[in-house]
Amino acid sequence: MSLFRNFFIMLSNNTYLNEVAKRVGPQMGANRVVAGNTIPQLIETIQYLNDNKISVTVDCLGEFVNSKEESLSAKAQILEIIEAIHSYDVKAHMSVKISQLGSEFDLDLAYKNMREILLKADECGNMHINIDTENYDSLQKIQYVIDKLKGEFNNVGTVVQPYLYEAENLIDKYPDLHLRIVKGTYKENESIAYQTKDQIDDNYIYIIKKRLLNAHNFTSIAKHDDKIINQIKQFMKENHIEKEQMEFQMLYGFRSELAQSIANEGYHFTVYVPYGDDWFAYFMRRLAERPQNLTLAFQEFAKPKVLQKVGLCISIMSIIGAPFILATKLFKK
Numbered sequence: 001m002s003l004f005r006n007f008f009i010m011l012s013n014n015t016y017l018n019e020v021a022k023r024v025g026p027q028m029g030a031n032r033v034v035a036g037n038t039i040p041q042l043i044e045t046i047q048y049l050n051d052n053k054i055s056v057t058v059d060c061l062g063e064f065v066n067s068k069e070e071s072l073s074a075k076a077q078i079l080e081i082i083e084a085i086h087s088y089d090v091k092a093h094m095s096v097k098i099s100q101l102g103s104e105f106d107l108d109l110a111y112k113n114m115r116e117i118l119l120k121a122d123e124c125g126n127m128h129i130n131i132d133t134e135n136y137d138s139l140q141k142i143q144y145v146i147d148k149l150k151g152e153f154n155n156v157g158t159v160v161q162p163y164l165y166e167a168e169n170l171i172d173k174y175p176d177l178h179l180r181i182v183k184g185t186y187k188e189n190e191s192i193a194y195q196t197k198d199q200i201d202d203n204y205i206y207i208i209k210k211r212l213l214n215a216h217n218f219t220s221i222a223k224h225d226d227k228i229i230n231q232i233k234q235f236m237k238e239n240h241i242e243k244e245q246m247e248f249q250m251l252y253g254f255r256s257e258l259a260q261s262i263a264n265e266g267y268h269f270t271v272y273v274p275y276g277d278d279w280f281a282y283f284m285r286r287l288a289e290r291p292q293n294l295t296l297a298f299q300e301f302a303k304p305k306v307l308q309k310v311g312l313c314i315s316i317m318s319i320i321g322a323p324f325i326l327a328t329k330l331f332k333k
């Protein structure tokens with residue numbers, strides 16, 4: 001299991017594969033968990049979810065940003081999406097990674113880019129901007145940016161990952177900030193993070209309960225596990241915690257029926273919708289966290305159109321390969 005996870009995490013971090021993937025577009029079923037790469041496609045997806053009582057947080061995909069130009073281009077795309085959400089009047093906000101904005105090589109540039117995004121979002125109906133968490137190395141950087149911005153803006157929030165031992169310190173540090181609580185999706189070692197599912201689930205529930213009892217701001221609970229979701233609902237009932245204080249969240253393309261049934265019960269619900277060309281790292285992380293997600297890829301391979309292509313490839317390889325194999329066998333003899 002850990003080998004499987006490590007393999008897909010390794011693929012997600014491969015910059016060459018990410019570049020190639022960007023050029024060929026979403027493959028292997030990724031198009032079922034990424035909402036296209038044009039604004040009309042994105043707005044159509046948001047509208048569909050809104051019509052079903054579900055709000056959206058848009059992730060403009062992109063991670064391996066190594067130059068100022070790339071960071072400015074990522075910022076420009078994010079500003080364009082904010083503008084579109086506002087002008088189409090759909091119910092959505094944005095999730096942004098500081099690495100997209102240049103934090104890997106110039107943290108102040110990332111801060112300035114983020115500030116510009118928050119100013120634009122503020123103009124566009126005080127839209128919420130969530131700063132996603134990445135691997136452990138980025139945590140100090142995210143706090144640096146958040147700490148500089150949270151006095152000036154009330155539309156910024158971030159994420160806490162209870163697989164980290166540090167999660168409790170973070171919810172204690174930020175009771176006034178809009179926080180999303182997610183398990184955590186990167187590979188972290190045991191000196192900083194819990195390793196087993198039971199330990200991570202226990203800490204997840206502990207962190208959620210503490211947060212819901214003590215926070216002075218909204219909490220987003222990002223979970224696909226119905227057992228944990230039911231435990232949280234029960235805890236809220238027993239402790240008279242209002243539905244208005246929180247929402248549930250899931251990733252686009254996963255457990256849609258469960259998402260719909262929770263929204264129908266009257267809970268706020270937001271789906272995280274990835275958008276754009278840079279789909280590979282995101283998709284590999286989804287495969288890493290749940291072997292069953294490979295069915296997305298298998299279903300895609302089973303489509304007649306894809307089978308035809310696979311069949312054609314095998315035929316071409318046999319036509320080219322057969323004489324070659326025959327020749328090498330004759331030579332050996």
Ligand SMILES: Cc1cc2nc3c(=O)[nH]c(=O)nc-3n(C[C@H](O)[C@H](O)[C@H](O)COP(=O)(O)OP(=O)(O)OC[C@H]3O[C@@H](n4cnc5c(N)ncnc54)[C@H](O)[C@@H]3O)c2cc1C
Nearest residue numbers: 132133159182183184185222223224225249250251254272
């Ligand atoms: C809205 C949102 C935002 C996120 N933002 C971040 C972020 O900023 N930083 C970060 O590190 N991570 C982020 N993540 C990813 C997160 O950390 C987890 O990796 C991801 O949510 C999977 O973990 P889980 O706790 O939801 O469920 P898992 O631990 O993967 O699954 C637990 C159980 O849930 C059930 N389950 C899960 N998926 C399915 C399915 N598709 N079908 C049927 N049953 C299923 C199964 O019973 C499974 O055993 C985000 C996730 C979401 C939903």
